[in-house]
Amino acid sequence: MERLDFEQGPIRPPSEAGSLLIRLTRNCPWNRCLFCPVYKDEKFSRRSVAQIKADINAIAEAVERIKSIGSPGGLPGRITRQTVAGVQSEYPELLQIAYWLYGGGKNVFLQDGDSLLLPLKDLLDILSFLKEKLPSIDRITTYARSKTLLRFSQPDMELLRDHGLSRVHVGLESGCDKVLDFMKKGVVGEQHVEAGSRVKAAGLSLSFYVILGLGGLPLWREHALDTAKVVNQVNPDFIRMRTLAIHPASPLYQHSLIGDFIPLSDDQVIREELLFIESLEGIESYFVSDHILNLLEEVEGQLPVAKELMLGIIRRYLNWPAEKREIFRLGRRTGYFRYLNDIEHKELAQPVEKYYTQLQSQNITIDEQIRQLMLRFI
Ligand code: SF4
Numbered sequence: 001m002e003r004l005d006f007e008q009g010p011i012r013p014p015s016e017a018g019s020l021l022i023r024l025t026r027n028c029p030w031n032r033c034l035f036c037p038v039y040k041d042e043k044f045s046r047r048s049v050a051q052i053k054a055d056i057n058a059i060a061e062a063v064e065r066i067k068s069i070g071s072p073g074g075l076p077g078r079i080t081r082q083t084v085a086g087v088q089s090e091y092p093e094l095l096q097i098a099y100w101l102y103g104g105g106k107n108v109f110l111q112d113g114d115s116l117l118l119p120l121k122d123l124l125d126i127l128s129f130l131k132e133k134l135p136s137i138d139r140i141t142t143y144a145r146s147k148t149l150l151r152f153s154q155p156d157m158e159l160l161r162d163h164g165l166s167r168v169h170v171g172l173e174s175g176c177d178k179v180l181d182f183m184k185k186g187v188v189g190e191q192h193v194e195a196g197s198r199v200k201a202a203g204l205s206l207s208f209y210v211i212l213g214l215g216g217l218p219l220w221r222e223h224a225l226d227t228a229k230v231v232n233q234v235n236p237d238f239i240r241m242r243t244l245a246i247h248p249a250s251p252l253y254q255h256s257l258i259g260d261f262i263p264l265s266d267d268q269v270i271r272e273e274l275l276f277i278e279s280l281e282g283i284e285s286y287f288v289s290d291h292i293l294n295l296l297e298e299v300e301g302q303l304p305v306a307k308e309l310m311l312g313i314i315r316r317y318l319n320w321p322a323e324k325r326e327i328f329r330l331g332r333r334t335g336y337f338r339y340l341n342d343i344e345h346k347e348l349a350q351p352v353e354k355y356y357t358q359l360q361s362q363n364i365t366i367d368e369q370i371r372q373l374m375l376r377f378i
Contacts, residue, residue: 157202175230
């Protein structure tokens with residue numbers, strides 16, 4: 001077999017970690033959001049339908065090759081751990097596809113930042129081709145900007161759904177127009193509402209990404225309340241939380257240096273999250289904190305039933321004494337803690353407490369140390 005050759009972009013949502021990545025476009029057509037360090041020096045381009053189909057053909061060929069290895073002693077075509085081990089030693093370039101098949105071969109994510117910018121007829125052609133060549137697929141998802149989604153009428157979106165598109169991940173970031181304007185998101189809250197509502201009405205699944213801390217100190221309250229207002233109007237299937245960390249390569253970094261943007265501390269972010277969740281009403285979204293930058297990963301659950309539970313987790317943290325909160329933050333950012341209860345486990349807490357004492361003796365502030373630690377994750 002010739003070398004497997006297909007293109008992949010740099011990012012995908014955490015929830016698509018096990019998905020096959022098919023690149024439709026390169027980079028981001030907007031590329032202006034102040035908080036975003038991705039793609040900054042990269043130009044946006046659309047890949048041709050022929051290039052994308054060549055990738056899909058290469059992957060389909062790889063799938064057949066992997067299936068032909070099968071599982072020694074197992075059913076023909078069945079992908080097991082042994083199959084993956086066989087691929088690793090014989091065709092290491094196919095390993096990613098082998099893992100995808102081992103996971104069921106069901107999910108695909110279309111890259112990069114705004115793939116629905118391709119003409120509708122090309123998108124339909126690609127979706128059909130993908131399902132024809134890789135029939136095990138049953139979920140196809142993509143990122144899309146709200147502005148891009150507004151190009152599609154309701155029937156257009158239904159066509160995308162009928163051709164296999166299942167879910168759209170939208171960077172809502174905020175529902176507050178002042179925050180969106182400052183961050184140069186290129187969209188206002190009303191457009192988020194319209195785009196999201198159309199996605200939902202077309203029967204597509206919708207993930208909204210919200211960035212905690214994006215309003216900075218002066219706008220934290222408006223950010224929380226207005227974002228909740230937008231989310232409440234749309235009722236997305238998923239609300240996925242991120243916490244702002246200012247990457248030195250993002251334009252926001254310069255703004256923060258000159259005091260144009262005042263970031264929130266961890267505890268202020270958590271108060272903002274509390275207000276945001278308190279303000280969510282009448283929706284049935286699944287709330288997810290599945291990003292390493294979020295301090296309280298366990299704030300997760302199905303709304304509305306889990307709302308009080310999630311608020312309880314946040315209040316428990318906020319009611320802790322300041323030193324305990326600092327130790328938890330340090331433990332979370334150094335990877336010792338995931339959940340609030342972890343701080344009660346001696347073997348986890350001891351190294352963190354030691355580190356905490358060390359920082360204090362060196363006069364290093366916890367906030368500064370945590371800012372540095374968070375940079376590792378962006
Ligand atoms: S639209 Fe997304 S990828 Fe593009 S600049 Fe904004 S955050 Fe970054």
